[in-house]
Amino acid sequence: MAELVGAYFTSHVPGIGGAIHRGDQETPYWKPFFDGFPPVREWLEAMRPDVAVVFSNDHGLNFFLDKMPTFAVGAAAEYRNADEGWGLPLYKSFAGHPALSWHVIEQLVADEFDPVTCQAMLVDHAISIPFELAYPDAAEWPVRLVPIGINTVQHPLPSARRCLALGRSVHRALASWPGNERIVVIGTGGLSHQLDGERAGFMNPDYDRFCLDNLAADPDALTRHSIEEIVRLAGTQGVEVLNWIAARGALGPAAVEIHRNYHLPISNTAAATLVLEPV
Amino acid sequence: MPDTLTAPPxxxxxxxxxxxxxxxxxxxYQLNAMCFSFNERANREAFAADEDAYCARFSLTPAQRKAVAERDVLGMIAAGGNIYYLxxxxxxxxxxxxxxGALQTGLPVEGFKAMLLAQGRGQSYEQSVAEARHG
Structure with missing residues (x-):
């Protein structure tokens, strides 16, 4: 039987990639953020996952507004990064796990979700940065990838309740997978931040703390807010917390917090890192 | 529960x-389509070489073209621009x-950065903005 070892959550601000590239991890600005990762790395070393099911949002690399899926599941044998418009060095590719992807798709549709299925999918910094943070010295990623995309770009967005239900359906898929993989669930993005509008620079530690305090024991608490309320509380890009909510659903009914780090600002963002284990 | 969790209707x-x-x-759509095209280096270079011609290729509306010409981020958003593409x-x-952020809030860049850092010291967003505006 496959084993679900736990869930890892982190922000995915593009500037983190720049800081890694420049070797700024120990500078006063970045240290409080990067100091959150040794415990994540130790935990992953102990848990040795070989598959990662990652919930994230595309930032205009793989999807454009011509076709914008609410939920998209990658089912490719390989996932590559590509130029996101800034001409930065490319991130490492991921090996996929098409059989598990299709198993997840089967479960989602059986549970009356209607995902877009992607046999070709580019992955952007939202997926690559969490792995750069978790496995800084890896020549290649030690896990195969099952990426699940959630639309956080174009409203209407799926509700928090719907995203939690999506994650719970993914959990049912993982629980019935007959392989012997060790699976980690990952949620990326957030927490509170707003890049656009006169309110650019808005962050809200109260809401972030509410999310972090409830994610393990009572994730349904995060579904009490509508999307518009989440935008008001967390900022226009703070809605990326939907990725966290879905990933929490995929972890299963009960969870306990193993590690937490929270620091702001990182760029324009309140950055958080969290590890949960199933109970 | 703190007030900041009580969202209005x-x-x-x-x-x-x-x-x-x-x-x-x-x-x-047109503005975002142009921005999406910038994932390709050749397109970025084409824009830099002849901005007018490149914008014309994507049939930007007059409001979009004006906002791009003036580097007016709020104008781009008002004309339908999405920040992930912009x-x-x-x-x-x-x-x-x-x-x-500075362009949109009307703060100097250093003031915008100071506003972010003030929030990191535990000040509210509103207080941090007010201090950045008025010292």
Whole structure:
């Protein structure tokens, strides 16, 4: 039987990639953020996952507004990064796990979700940065990838309740997978931040703390807010917390917090890192 | 529960915030399509070489063309621009997210950065903005 070892959550601000590239991890600005990762790395070393099911949002690399899926599941044998418009060095590719992807798709549709299925999918910094943070010295990623995309770009967005239900359906898929993989669930993005509008620079530690305090024991608490309320509380890009909510659903009914780090600002963002284990 | 968790009814608009919805997505399609094209280096170079010609290729509306010409980020958003795509244009123009934030809030870049750092010291967003504006 496959084993679900736990869930890892982190922000995915593009500037983190720049800081890694420049070797700024120990500078006063970045240290409080990067100091959150040794415990994540130790935990992953102990848990040795070989598959990662990652919930994230595309930032205009793989999807454009011509076709914008609410939920998209990658089912490719390989996932590559590509130029996101800034001409930065490319991130490492991921090996996929098409059989598990299709198993997840089967479960989602059986549970009356209607995902877009992607046999070709580019992955952007939202997926690559969490792995750069978790496995800084890896020549290649030690896990195969099952990426699940959630639309956080174009409203209407799926509700928090719907995203939690999506994650719970993914959990049912993982629980019935007959392989012997060790699976980690990952949620990326957030927490509170707003890049656009006169309110650019808005962050809200109260809401972030509410999310972090409830994610393990009572994730349904995060579904009490509508999307518009989440935008008001967390900022226009703070809605990326939907990725966290879905990933929490995929972890299963009960969870306990193993590690937490929270620091702001990182760029324009309140950055958080969290590890949960199933109970 | 802190006040900041008590959200008003969802019909009330959020100050300083435009939701990128179906209406904005329709209005902004050409501008966002141009920005999406900037994932390709050759397209970034073509824009830099002849901005007018490149914007014409994507049939930008007059409001979109004006906002791009004036580097008016709020104007781009009002014309349907989405920040995830506009970020690619910002890269060509040499603007980071703090530059973009400064342009939108009317703060100097250093003031915008100070406003972010003040929030990191535990000040509220409102207080941090007020201090950045008035010292």
């Amino acid at each position: 969802p019909t009330a608009s959020i100050p300083g915030t435009v939701l990128f919805d179906g209406s904005a997505a329709q209005k902004g 970020a690619k244009l910002a890269g060509i123009l040499g603007l980071g997210v703090q530059d973009i």
